[in-house]
Amino acid sequence: MWKIYLMLTLVMFMWGLNLPMLKYLLGYVGPVTMTSLRIFTAGIIVFIILTAMKIIRLPRRTEWIYIIPGMLLNVVAHHYFLNAGLTMTSGTNAALILGTGPFLTAVFSSLLIRVFPSKLQWLGVLLGLIGVSSVVLAGGGLSDISQGDVFIFLSIAVQVLSFLIVAKAAATLDPRLLTAYMLLIGGSTLFIIGLIVEPGELAAFGEVPPIFWLVFGISALFGTAISHMLYNYSVGQAGPTKAAIFMNLNTLVALLGSALFLGEVLTVRHLLGLILIVTGVLFGSGAAEDLWKKRRAKEETARD
Template identity: 30%
Template sequence: MLALRPYLLLLLTVIIFSGNILIGKALAELPALTISWVRVFIAMLVMVPIGASQMWRAMPVFKAHLPSLLGLALTGVAFFNALIYAALKTTSSTNVAILESTIPVVTILFGFALFGERYRAIQWLGVAASLTGAVAVVTQGDANPVDGVAIGDAIMLIAVLTWVGYSLLVKEHMAKFPRYGGLLAMLIIANLALAPLAMLEWLWSGRVPDIGTEQALGLAYLGIFPSVIALLFYNSAIGDIGPTQASVFLNLLPVFTMLGAWLLIGETITLVQVVGSLVVVGGVLLTTRGRRGG
């Protein structure tokens, strides 16, 4: 039973991340920056008892590496999810999940372009397959791609690039910071960045959003489960089976999101989305199976 524990944690992690997209879609009437701000505010409150002592002890480290800390907080914590919630206003949950699953492939492209990292032929085949699947999903197979692209899909592509930037920063800088103290510090920075932007949204719309009971419960889910619990589950699983095996489970994100969108919020699933998601996931598996060349 203990041997199955990390796999159960990873399965729960993917389900929680799917819930982030589905609930983000259900909350689409709220402004995107407001959703993101309330999410990180709740997550910050949850993380205070977990990471406050670590953060306090590491304050000299944070001061010494403030630019990298700011970059991590703004890309991965503040604006990645804000862009997801903005995208969900004009595209489907399924499209968001499929495009999010291309992140490993886009990261490989940036690693090659910026750092000259080398990859095997099978990995490049995976890159081509994933990008082809993503283009098919975004355009819905339209012969005129520009006519087929929704604004939300374009915003989600920006979100993917934002997370790639975060991933590159993690690779270079995250090891400098304590795990939980670093997360709390990034949540505090994200709050400081998002709060004034959320208030600008209110000024722009001329009112403070009305948040009912169901919306409050949805926001609480976003702040507690994807922001904190899924992270703890994922980190625990990585400690047991390593990052390579753990990352493969994230390829299930489009599958769970597609099923949830169909069952829970009544989204129509198209053949292009089903085939495109299979091509994207297959491509990601090819890119992540082989190790980089020397």
């Protein structure tokens, strides 16, 4: 399980650094058009990787039941609302709202698939939420709720719902292969939507600076292709609630990335947030329980 925890930590670093990259890309191209091509590119990358791993196959008819709704929630709706929201609200507000992901996952898991987190995991969810709030409020607090804030909340809500589908699909379909189909079909769907809501926006790609394509490629490769493939695989192994706890790290890394690339100032409150977030991750993911159980088992073995 520790390999899964390390994998999830790596994914959160990639997702966190992807947020300032998206903010940069959205300064040149409309949100739907830009993200459709980025996701379609990521889908091709995942298919290439899985072909090399020799795990490509056509889905069974029953597996399309998971691919289609998973694609609509995880790719089309999530990325549409996320990228549109980022053009209408601050990165601070977006980071805080995205930090509600673990709490929403715990609630949805309890209500929809009857998976109830332990008391220690609920404590981890609460500590992580407090830590995220502390970190974000250090940036100056929340502004009045805007349409962008609503869009960001919708983006994390539909993504959380998609994780429950991924967990169900993992019984017969490799989550990495599920990711490939969702990205490719979802990117194509978003492209059609972009042609409707952003007519003529494709021409904007001809006016972007060379650095745009470097950021675009890094975002597609690491921020979407590899990270989504690893995260969905982790959901299939650890379950949606444990995997989602690590999303608290997403907010922290996003703010660190903003400080590094956008010049934002970090404060003592960010350090406090870091401590709370890491503690929340240890409790909420079950890592603390695993360590305690292993230590207790060793003590019982030594007594025997």
